[in-house]
Amino acid sequence: MKVIVDAMGGDNAPRSNVQGALNAVKKYGVDVVLVGDGQILLECLKGLGVENLPKGLEIVHAGEVITMEDDPATAFRRKKDSSLTVGLELLNGGAGDAFVSAGSTGALLSAATLLTKRVKGIRRAALAPVVPTGNGGAVLIDCGANAECTPEYLLQFAYMGSFYAQKVLGRQAPKVGLLNIGVEPSKGTGLQKETYLLLEEADRSGGLNFVGNVEAREAVEGTVDVIVADGYAGNIFLKTVEGAGKLLGRQMKGMFKKNLLTKLAAVLVKDGIREFKALMDADAVGGTALIGISKPVIKAHGSSNEVAIQNAIRQGFTLAQSGLIDDITAHVGYMSMEREKMCGESVEKS
């Protein structure tokens, strides 16, 4: 397995990316290709105390960097020698099995969609993080790649999320829920009401284990394995979980810092505190899979540190090994069949 890493993307690039790659090579025995300015990367390695490229680590030069100031839709074309564009071209050419970037989400999404392309028949790629929930995490699909969705997109997200929960998280017959403001089929906006019917039909046909609408509270508590949402609502959900985790983490920290006795208490429950933190730790997950693209692509957090990069690399080869994309590819006809059967007219318009 070989993972291609955009060494220049992210707030802490290239240092965290390089260190994360070094860790991954050592820890997982995976090969890593760092893509970025060769001179800078060699200096960075030197700064980290590495004089010679270790076995399993390669550098491919790319002279440009896509920044937050670049137009995400066109950046990869205007900067053909960017680490993002060169990295994806390497992926397309078969020089690696997965691609990881902590750079601009929009630029990665555009570039992956237009250079690496979606699985044929998939209408939109979606960002599908594994969010912390009471049942050990759930796949949230989409969380921001597509602010506006059609019922058809959501149907495809449901299938892709279900395959992901099966292949990557190892869930059997994953429970798929539609994120909504009540459990009744009549709840939500037109989008949820229409999507509900499609998912119900997919469940009847045996393709999905659709358990109905899921309210955000129950989704966090862990009643489903896959949370289907448009990118706007999914992003609100994800960021709210993160915000609440931070707020309550800070509250807990304050609780232990009051005086000597509370500090003693912190020592007594230090394992518990570590578990509490781990529950909400974005770095431990590493990144978010971009599902629907024809090859494994992982978006790492913009603020990724070396641990997050290392974990995103692990996620990259796990995704490549999982056979998820083959599964999606094999079932696209099925999703399409569903689609044409269920919503003939609205599909023809789209």
Next chain:
Amino acid sequence: MKVIVDAMGGDNAPRSNVQGALNAVKKYGVDVVLVGDGQILLECLKGLGVENLPKGLEIVHAGEVITMEDDPATAFRRKKDSSLTVGLELLNGGAGDAFVSAGSTGALLSAATLLTKRVKGIRRAALAPVVPTGNGGAVLIDCGANAECTPEYLLQFAYMGSFYAQKVLGRQAPKVGLLNIGVEPSKGTGLQKETYLLLEEADRSGGLNFVGNVEAREAVEGTVDVIVADGYAGNIFLKTVEGAGKLLGRQMKGMFKKNLLTKLAAVLVKDGIREFKALMDADAVGGTALIGISKPVIKAHGSSNEVAIQNAIRQGFTLAQSGLIDDITAHVGYMSMEREKMCGESVEKS
């Protein structure tokens, strides 16, 4: 001040409603009118050890109860002798200053809109809970009354939420944020993009302190006083905060329950644990104001216990004393002026 309470609405009615009313009369010196089946209420009082109606507590008989099986849109008309309908008619007639119900949200919303009516010029009433955030709570408007919204609704929600934060929470020049998936004006769906322009204009004209889009994470952390959202997204936000609070609360509980030493730790930080719980305690808030209605109406949680009912009653008279509705009424023309200036065509269609 006199608060009318739907004694029959809610999972724990009438017992919790009656006990909550007793507490409120005693604690706040407020008068309370309990509306419900007289016989049942008298027996309930007896069961609580109260033989004679205490000063400040009245009972008004209403022989019917609206249940979750009734159609929320028409229940108040079909059951004219229900505690909900009778209670709102009392409010309309001036027999009390505010109305509290823990019954069906949909039924309350329909009944309040059609019996008590909206403030003239306000297009939609909104549910506006104060959600737990890092800055001591923020007004979330709407959280589920209107799954689908127009930019005009959101503009009015922004104004109403801002007045609420000022009058009830005592915030000076409340910071108003539009719940979105990024801070740039181009983020979100068409709804957010259009609303952004309206809010920006309202800010320029001095009517609002609009600080721009706010991401869910920052909203939870407490960067704004008012979070403006359509009912679908607002509900996802609110329920996610609640779910994360429950999940992390449970995690913390587990952390202290492991062994004797961790139980000792719990004793050492017991004040902190209480504060942690209080931060996410829905009962402490009591209920959610239904803003935009021409009289103060509070929706208490369906699962309200006596503490929640007591606090919802407090919220009711606080709202009545605040002058919020007068403020909204006085400024409706202003909101309308904005509206016509900014989005003439789309308004005419609606």
